[in-house]
Amino acid sequence: MRAFQVTQLVHHSQIQLSNNVPEPIPKEGEILIDVHSGGLNFFDILQTQGKYQIKPPLPFVLGTEFAGKVAQNSPIPQGCPFKPGDRVFGAGQGAYADKMAAKYDSVLPLPDALTYEQGAGLYVTWPTSYEGLVGRAQMKPGEWVLVTAAAGGVGIAAVQLAKVLGGKVIAAAGSQEKLEIAKRYGGADYLIDYSKPDWQKDVLKITNGKGVDVVFDPVGLIQSSFKCMAWRGRAIVVGFAAGSIEKLPSNLILLKNISVVGLHWGAYRIHENERVGEVWKELLELFSSGKAKPVVYSEVYSLDTLSQGLTALEKRKTYGKVIVNIKKNNGAKL
Ligand SMILES: NC(=O)c1ccc[n+]([C@@H]2O[C@H](COP(=O)([O-])OP(=O)(O)OC[C@H]3O[C@@H](n4cnc5c(N)ncnc54)[C@H](OP(=O)(O)O)[C@@H]3O)[C@@H](O)[C@H]2O)c1
CATH class of the missing domain: 3.40.50.720 (NAD(P)-binding Rossmann-like Domain)
Structure with a gap:
């Protein structure tokens, strides 16, 4: 699969898109996602250089926030509320790739009112x-x-x-x-x-x-x-x-x-997990009713131009959430 893979700790501008990265194998409690869009964060820029507190072992795929579909070949762990094909958004390591694995409890249903582009920047x-x-x-x-x-x-x-x-x-x-x-x-x-x-x-x-x-x-x-x-x-x-x-x-x-x-x-997951569900319930209602609308930066990037998106973020040029489309047509509700 295609992935923005970090093989050594360097600035993102020195990283090339890899075309032959093996698909991730979900661990216990994880599901496999077909990633449609990813959300860029400032900490991505730090992570490629080893300057962020979360330091995955090399090589690793960059990207945390995503929106996509539960993959047809995903395992469905006991207690997981999703099935293959469900539209979801959430967070995990490795969002800038065709597929990623994510803990099912870090995944939420994507409201019908939202596109993948909008959904990819919500979780944080x-x-x-x-x-x-x-x-x-x-x-x-x-x-x-x-x-x-x-x-x-x-x-x-x-x-x-x-x-x-x-x-x-x-x-x-x-x-x-x-x-x-x-x-x-x-x-x-x-x-x-x-x-x-x-x-x-x-x-x-x-x-x-x-x-x-x-x-x-x-x-x-x-x-x-x-x-x-x-x-x-x-x-x-x-x-x-x-x-x-x-x-x-x-x-x-x-x-x-x-x-x-x-x-x-x-840190709410560790100290106040019950509050996480309450906050998301309120937010999902606001998105579904149209009272809240995610804002996507005007220039949407692809995996090929992802590095330019990270640089725009680094240089303080962006607004709202900067998004990379892994698949095409993510402004539409597929
Ligand atoms: N506490 C939490 O749980 C939590 C959760 C998420 C994010 N955060 C933190 O919140 C902060 C903002 O996150 P974000 O996602 O909103 O980032 P963002 O979209 O990149 O926005 C950051 C904004 O900060 C302003 N800024 C002022 N001085 C800056 C400088 N020297 N360099 C870069 N930007 C500067 C810029 O706006 P102007 O050009 O208008 O000044 C910039 O657009 C980050 O520090 C992030 O770590 C905290």
Whole structure:
């Protein structure tokens, strides 16, 4: 089969597509997937170089998020709710290939309303954004919500979800182009370019001096956001896309009665497994009803051009989820 296989730890631009990789053999609890589309993540770029915390033994096939069909020759382990031919999405190692093996409990049914392209980018980002706003920030209708990197994968999902939850949403991003995306695909109410100095003053103006109740931050802008947070505000630490881990001054947290809360979605399976099902139930309903709509970056890649997609992500050029189509016509509901 075709696969984007890592045989030595190098930058992705040095990896060629392999055409003769053996099909994976599912282990206990795994099913075999015909991959239609894969979702790109920043950690893929780190993983090919051995700089990510998950280090599969060489050689390994890159890619985690996928959407596809359960393969006709897949084993169906006891308790697995799927059958061959079912449309599914989820995560496992080796998504950038014709076939991959994935644990059946890391796989979900793909709603009829969604294409494979849309489904391939859901598994990591959407529950992160949902649980950040609902479970961690306890966001209420009518509250002011500031989302940083608002056109990015988790950011644009957070903008949409905060709107669905009845929030007044201020989208913040690093360029006018990305802010337009946050408005067009996220439905943001107000737009702030955080590449400009004193952007917090504009947030205070928008909120009539009150400041925002919730900050959803995948970038590392929590300390900067303290300047425009309301009394009893909640700041959610989602990630450090800007590259450095913030050290926060606790006096500012005290002065405004602020709560700083962390969110590590990947660890819910270990510590709070029952919550995983609850979050997905809500999200699948939102997708099926059309209230939430995954956003796919305008340029969709193929296995041959995958490396260019990873480079676009690395260079901060993309918005929404960047997708690679393994099979053709994945914008349609096959
Ligand atoms: N906590 C969790 O459970 C969890 C789950 C998923 C993801 N995350 C984390 O959330 C972060 C965002 O993930 P994502 O999938 O949304 O990524 P993404 O789609 O690549 O978006 C990241 C955005 O961050 C902004 N950014 C600011 N400074 C940057 C820099 N120096 N380099 C690159 N980007 C920069 C960029 O937007 P602008 O150009 O508009 O600034 C970029 O589009 C990552 O750090 C990821 O690890 C955490």
